[in-house]
Amino acid sequence: MAAHSHEEHTHAQRVSFYAKTLWVLMVLLVVTVWAGFLKLPDWLGIAVALTIAVTKATIVIMNFMHVRFSSKLAWLFAGAGFFWLIIMFAFAFADYASRHWEPVQGW
């Protein structure tokens, strides 16, 4: 019951809000494709692509997935997802970064 009245409250701004979000995502999509055709050096190309991707993901999570309007608890869980992603990358890259360290010949 409580949830229903809350939804009605935000209904007026709803359609235009989602439409705007969609347009921003579409523009970022075009930017992604455009950046893909630029002859950037490898590291810069990756940096640009990841920046745009993170921006898009943030917009989707905040607006479409309603985290922006949600309780602290929802923020905590959304944050936990990203923290776990960091764990995955950190430990996996720790392996790749230290593979060449072997001090003993033939290991």
Added chain:
Amino acid sequence: MATITAQTGTERINYLNVRTTVASWLLTLDHKRIGILYLLGITLFFFLGSLAAAAIRLELATPKGDLMTSDTYNKMFTIHGVLMIFFFLIPSIPASFGNFVLPMMIGARDVAFPRLNLLSWYFYMIGGVLATIALLKGGIDTGWTFYTPYSSAFAKGEVSLAIVGVFLVGFSSIFTGINFLVTIHKMRAPGMTWFRLPLFVWAMYATSLIQVLGTPVVAITLLLVAVERTFGIGIFDPNRGGDPILFQHLFWFYSHPAVYIMILPGMGVISEVIATFSRRRVFGYHFVAFSSLAIAIIGFLVWGHHMFSTGQSIYAGIVFSFLTFLVAIPSAIKTFNWMATIWKGRVHWEAPMIYALGFLGLFVIGGLTGLHLASLATNVHLTDTYFVVAHFHYVMVGGAIMAYMAALHYWWPKMTGRMYPQSWAKLAALMVFVGFNLTFFPQFILGYMGMPRRYHSYPEEWWALNLLSSAGASILGLGYLLPAIYLVWSLKYGRIAEKNPWGARGLEWEVVDTLPHPHNFERTPIVTRPAYDYAHPEEPTAIFPAPRPAYVGGGGKDG
């Protein structure tokens, strides 16, 4: 389902008799019925997986590969692994007993998202059917781990179809996890504070965290294997610039924590059963509760212990080895606290307790042999030997399935309204314990002597131990068949169960009827006591204040 007539002769409305059509089951939103549907599904896949296990042990009864070709053998252990891990162990306790009792335990009428709950069952069944089709239609021989580059570049057969099946069951697992997290946060009855929760609920909370945080990774990783097979993009294939070890990182990022998806709910069951049959509050309640969370979190930091000898950096190996040792701490905390609970308790030797004691014995061996594998030096010797096979069967079969059997015998009267014959149940528990040890203890020795896993023939010297293992497996098989017989028998002929046949504390026993009402509670209980309050038998766990006129027919504040 048997129709159950209450002793008074007048049938009370319960979740079974409220509607009896097939459609009322297939479209049900009742968490209890969905729990039963899951129970039927996992029993089916357990049976299919067991048949493959029987074929494996039959082949290994003699040193020569005389029963099947090596190709067929590879397919057999893949069928066994895929079905048992993804379609039995992962959903076994959470989706069946978790669904059935968790809402009752916290004083809720259902889970937070009943439709999502039903959808998860359909994802599970469709995934299971697809995987079974893949396994039967020519089969797959990658092992349940789907290691690249074999799975992505070389393996013939229906690898992609099996992956789609596992992908779907992964999402069913995520749905269950989300549902329980929200349910535990939002739907506890008034007065049911976090530290009044039964420890099964704490364990399910920790399990759900793993399901939600880990499963998406394995789902996408397996999908990438299917994409690489189909479109030839280079993610894992070194010929196309990919890295096969990347697959192992991503796969084990989920699949090590997945071990805790299997064992944490079991630990929750053991806490319930030991408290009930020792008539005592679980010793060190807070430690047991937080050790579940600790296992869930530390469990995500140890996956590299599966990769010590597959090309991972030795420095990463050192870190992963150290972190793996840390997991032993919360597991030991639980074990010692259970022992302390029994030590000062008045133990009742009913069937669920026998299973729980079996769990303690087998899980300790499974856990401690994990430390041999976590040590870098011994790991090199033991990698891919039968020592590993024995170790994880002690954890997953000796731990998780023992707990599953304990749960089945503990909540059976609540689910079916019937009692099963205690002496047969105790005999079955004993047969499982003995048969299990006969099957898997020799495998520790075989592995230590160097017998590799996943081969269908072996030198004559290892015959005796393998024969012992196969003989033990037949006792184990009978130990699982026996409950299937007397539990089905009890549906029709079993004694009618009382509301609280074990004399247990907790809302599902004290408040909910023998066969639960479709909504569990006709009025919302107000919880006034902590879990396991055996020290105060005169105080009920929950009270129902007389409704005041203002509340009658009102919107209610539950939810």
